[in-house]
Amino acid sequence: MxxxxxxxxxxxxxxxxxxxxxxxxxxxxxxxxxxxxxxxxxxxAGLLGKKIKDINILPDKYILNKVYGAYLHSPSNTILKVGRKDPQAYVIDxxxxxxxxxxxxxxxxxxxxxxxxxxxxxxxxxxxxxxxxxxxxxxxxxxxxxxxxxxxxxxxxxxxxKSVMAAQYLLDMKKDVFDMDNVNPHVNSNISPGFIWMIPISKSMARVGLFANKDYNKLNHILKDFIHDNILYKNATILKKYQGFIPVxxxxxxxxxxxxxxxxxxxxxxxxxxxxxxxxxxxxxxxxxxxxxxxxxxxxxxxxxxxxxxxxxxxKNELKVQIEVQIIFKSLTNQNLEYMFLKLKEGNAENLISEYGDMDSQSILIKEMIKNRLFFSILPKLLTRRIGNLWK
Ligand SMILES: Cc1cc2nc3c(=O)[nH]c(=O)nc-3n(C[C@H](O)[C@H](O)[C@H](O)COP(=O)(O)OP(=O)(O)OC[C@H]3O[C@@H](n4cnc5c(N)ncnc54)[C@H](O)[C@@H]3O)c2cc1C
Known part of the structure; x- marks a missing residue:
């Protein structure tokens, strides 16, 4: 023994x-x-919020890229630009x-x-x-x-x-096309509460992937269509394909x-x-x-x-808020998502998200959005009340 x-x-x-x-x-x-x-x-995908440096050892040699913000894409490509002046996340090997x-x-x-x-x-x-x-x-x-x-x-x-599947490709563009300072999440009700991500690891290479409650073949179809339909990835070579599971x-x-x-x-x-x-x-x-x-x-x-x-x-509290966000997100149609992106843009949410957004805890941002009454303009009252009640 x-x-x-x-x-x-x-x-x-x-x-x-x-x-x-x-x-x-x-x-x-x-x-x-x-x-x-x-x-x-x-x-x-190797994306870690900057908090990692306070939580575990991460020598700089494992950092492939430093990320300052994100372009958040709606289904028909309305874009919200969020970020700060200092690195918010690291892309690691x-x-x-x-x-x-x-x-x-x-x-x-x-x-x-x-x-x-x-x-x-x-x-x-x-x-x-x-x-x-x-x-x-x-x-x-x-x-x-x-x-x-x-x-x-x-x-x-x-x-x-229970787990959901994730698929990811390593794309090589063979020329400098990517803005290395920003990641690009894309939402679509077809895959909610999952989403597609594009994470640059250099000016010419990126990890593009998604997770959703679908099988691997379906994820591959979605990913291939996404790359095919997106002008940014024209002539991209898929160097590697990865797959994995994310526990619910x-x-x-x-x-x-x-x-x-x-x-x-x-x-x-x-x-x-x-x-x-x-x-x-x-x-x-x-x-x-x-x-x-x-x-x-x-x-x-x-x-x-x-x-x-x-x-x-x-x-407990942070995860409770995130579950509520996930449930709301899952219930939105593409039309709802478009409306939400437009309202967020009009309501100056890019600044609010840039100031209070945090990859690792969303409860502070949600609280601020409720305080600013931003949620009331983008979501039906019932859903807003549901999330507002979390702090009562
Ligand atoms: C495509 C994809 C993208 C992701 N992107 C991110 C991201 O950008 N940022 C982030 O924070 N998280 C991300 N995640 C999640 C992250 O990868 C996991 O949360 C993380 O790996 C969990 O670490 P772990 O050590 O708990 O488990 P794991 O990394 O799964 O390690 C488990 C280990 O146990 C071993 N093992 C399993 N069964 C046995 C057994 N019976 N006997 C002995 N050994 C066994 C396995 O071989 C493995 O080495 C992503 C996940 C996927 C699938």
């Missing part, structure tokens, strides 16, 4: 970050990863960053075991069984599921997690049970509005590490429950 204080299942960015924190505290940590190489294939975070965990003392696919866990005893190596059993005082959207650990105490945030999901906890995509810790999971996952890794450390120090497994309380205290 291979005994550890903590067994982390999955060497994604969240698992490696958590493992680094716990190994730094001097605990014996193993990370079991099913892949033979950390970080591949890429399953991310996600594969290299995942490898870096795993190396940091190893440097802190964690044992990283690649080609170790977990088949089953016993959350009462802390035993972990591998798929192709039935003789080798691991045991941890605490088991941490950071095994992504289809988490085996989550399945032990939650119903199957579920406020009822349990993230602690017996000796097990969940963090990151495994815990469905993703922003409902954008599907982004890195910043929230990293913040939760920190919260979880504090609780796990106390649990091990005091040798009292009951302390583990505090992770769930701390997580809800920190994120």
């Amino acid at each position: 291979n005994k550890f204080d903590v067994i982390v299942i999955g060497a994604g960015p969240v698992g490696s970050t958590f493992a680094r924190y716990i190994a730094n505290e001097g605990f014996k940590v193993a990370i079991l990863e099913r892949k033979k190489e950390v970080g591949v294939p890429l399953q991310c 996600r594969i290299a960053y995942d490898k870096f975070l795993a190396e940091q965990a190893v440097d802190a003392g964690a044992k990283l075991l690649l080609n170790h696919k977990v088949k089953d866990v016993n959350i009462k005893t802390g035993e972990v069984y591998l798929e192709n190596n039935s003789n080798k059993i691991f045991q941890g005082k605490i088991i941490v599921g950071t095994d992504g959207h289809a988490s085996k650990v989550s399945d032990k105490f939650n119903p199957k997690t 945030y579920n406020p009822k999901k349990k993230i602690v049970k017996d000796r097990a906890i969940l963090i990151g995509d495994a815990a469905s810790q993703v922003k409902p509005t954008t599907g982004g999971g890195l910043i929230i996952g990293f913040e939760c890794a920190k919260i979880a590490a504090n609780t796990v450390s106390k649990t091990l120090q005091k040798e009292d497994i009951n302390i583990l429950k505090k992770y769930e309380n701390e997580y809800r205290k920190r994120f």
Whole structure:
């Protein structure tokens, strides 16, 4: 039996970050990863709000581009320009960053075991069984599921997690055509509450993708049509195609049970509005590490429950607002969206969004829009009341 204080299942960015924190505290940590190489294939647009620098280590060498703002596109291409004078987000080399975070965990003392696919866990005893190596059993005082959207650990105490698909292309224009300072989200009721993104990584190359509640073939059709119909991408070469899953945030999901906890995509810790999971996952890794450390120090497994309380205290309200925004967004037709874009432009919303907008928390902006009575001019009263009630 291979005994550890903590067994982390999955060497994604969240698992490696958590493992680094716990190994730094001097605990014996193993990370079991099913892949033979950390970080591949890429399953991310790699856009991180500037807050990342306060939340995790991000050396500049992994930053491909700094983004100052966005052009928000309506279905018929009315554009809202938002942004600030200083960088608001970073576009990162996600594969290299995942490898870096795993190396940091190893440097802190964690044992990283690649080609170790977990088949089953016993959350009462802390035993972990591998798929192709039935003789080798691991045991941890605490088991941490950071095994992504289809988490085996989550399945032990939650119903199957719902996920939506995402598809992304790496486009090469072979000449300088892109404005590198801005990303371009495109909305359309056909894919709501998902959207299409264009994220430049250089003047000639961009990541163009989307997430929506549709199958991969349908996503590919939508993406191909979008590129074909958009003059900006004339003569674009698709260098690579990527696909992945984004878990649907579920406020009822349990993230602690017996000796097990969940963090990151495994815990469905993703922003409902954008599907982004890195910043929230990293913040939760920190919260979880504090609780796990106390649990091990005091040798009292009951302390583990505090992770769930701390997580809800920190994120409940923001995620509630984002779910409401998502529900409203989903209910809008393209006609509604066009009307909304026009009204927002007339109502000087570009300045308001530039001042209060934040990729990672939309509640402050929504509050300001309600205060400015901007929402009343663009949304039916019922919907405005619904979102206004969130703060009561
Ligand atoms: C197309 C796309 C674009 C995205 N763009 C962004 C973005 O721009 N910004 C952002 O913040 N987020 C983005 N996301 C979301 C982001 O990628 C995830 O939230 C993030 O990867 C979650 O990290 P994680 O460590 O929790 O899980 P993962 O990155 O999924 O890592 C899980 C790890 O567990 C391993 N594993 C799984 N099962 C087992 C098993 N049984 N045994 C052992 N190991 C196992 C996997 O191999 C993997 O290494 C995007 C997602 C997609 C699909």
